[in-house]
Amino acid sequence: MPEGDTIHRVVDRLRPALAGQRLVRLEVRRRVPRQPAPGTRLEAVTARGKHVLIAFDGGLTLRTHLGMHGSWQLHAAGEPWRRPAHLAREVVEVDGWEAVCFSAPTVALERVSGAAHVGPDLCEPDVDLTACVARMDGCAPDTEIGDVLSDQRVAGGIGNVYKSEICFACGIHPRTRLRDVDTATRYDLMRTANQLLVSNLGRGPRTTTAGPPGSVAVYQRQGERCRRCGARIEMARTGPHRRVTYWCPDCQARPQKAAEP
Numbered sequence: 001m002p003e004g005d006t007i008h009r010v011v012d013r014l015r016p017a018l019a020g021q022r023l024v025r026l027e028v029r030r031r032v033p034r035q036p037a038p039g040t041r042l043e044a045v046t047a048r049g050k051h052v053l054i055a056f057d058g059g060l061t062l063r064t065h066l067g068m069h070g071s072w073q074l075h076a077a078g079e080p081w082r083r084p085a086h087l088a089r090e091v092v093e094v095d096g097w098e099a100v101c102f103s104a105p106t107v108a109l110e111r112v113s114g115a116a117h118v119g120p121d122l123c124e125p126d127v128d129l130t131a132c133v134a135r136m137d138g139c140a141p142d143t144e145i146g147d148v149l150s151d152q153r154v155a156g157g158i159g160n161v162y163k164s165e166i167c168f169a170c171g172i173h174p175r176t177r178l179r180d181v182d183t184a185t186r187y188d189l190m191r192t193a194n195q196l197l198v199s200n201l202g203r204g205p206r207t208t209t210a211g212p213p214g215s216v217a218v219y220q221r222q223g224e225r226c227r228r229c230g231a232r233i234e235m236a237r238t239g240p241h242r243r244v245t246y247w248c249p250d251c252q253a254r255p256q257k258a259a260e261p
């Protein structure tokens with residue numbers, strides 16, 4: 001699942017080519033009730049959590065969620081596509097450019113954005129952290145905090161990488177129940193998420209801890225030594241979607257009554 005900073009990079013590539021242009025062609029590989037007509041102006045290209053939103057004049061919005069394997073590719077007109085045409089889910093053509101979305105599981109053309117249920121975007125530098133913390137109350141009290149963090153209804157932008165890295169940075173075990181996480185720690189988690197995501201916007205390898213570019217504390221490091229304490233990093237598949245979760249058993253105290261992996 002792409003992290004929020006990945007989606008922002010996608011949007012940063014698409015926006016200069018598409019925003020403000022007139023639509024030449026829109027193909028959506030899926031029956032949709034209505035489409036913007038050729039000539040309609042593309043108003044904006046934005047990220048909301050993990051959704052890419054392309055808004056057209058007149059109120060229709062094309063919403064894409066890239067899932068595990070989806071991607072947006074921008075081609076100069078006439079340039080061959082870099083992935084097979086049968087994988088294309090949608091094509092947005094404007095003068096000089098074709099933006100093609102491949103393999104995305106979610107493509108929708110909507111009048112009111114379906115991303116409305118997504119919480120505030122943690123990739124925004126001035127995100128409302130209080131609103132994010134308040135939305136945590138929408139989760140069941142026995143939800144593990146790692147799952148709360150990746151719940152896009154709470155806040156947009158956190159995938160498996162950040163879920164694990166944020167919990168490490170805050171010294172909290174990702175399997176701690178929400179009801180055992182006090183308000184100050186909830187703020188700390190959201191503030192840390194915001195800082196890590198914002199600092200990783202733009203180019204360069206994702207970096208979530210001290211060290212050379214690309215350094216991460218726990219993600220995909222199971223069995224390796226924690227750089228802070230030397231303990232072996234652990235991993236489990238957790239939550240209803242069995243998503244990978246990593247932690248240091250010493251820096252992140254195991255909760256008293258954790259669920260079985």
Ligand SMILES: [Zn+2]
Nearest residue numbers: 226229248251
């Ligand atoms: Zn450690």
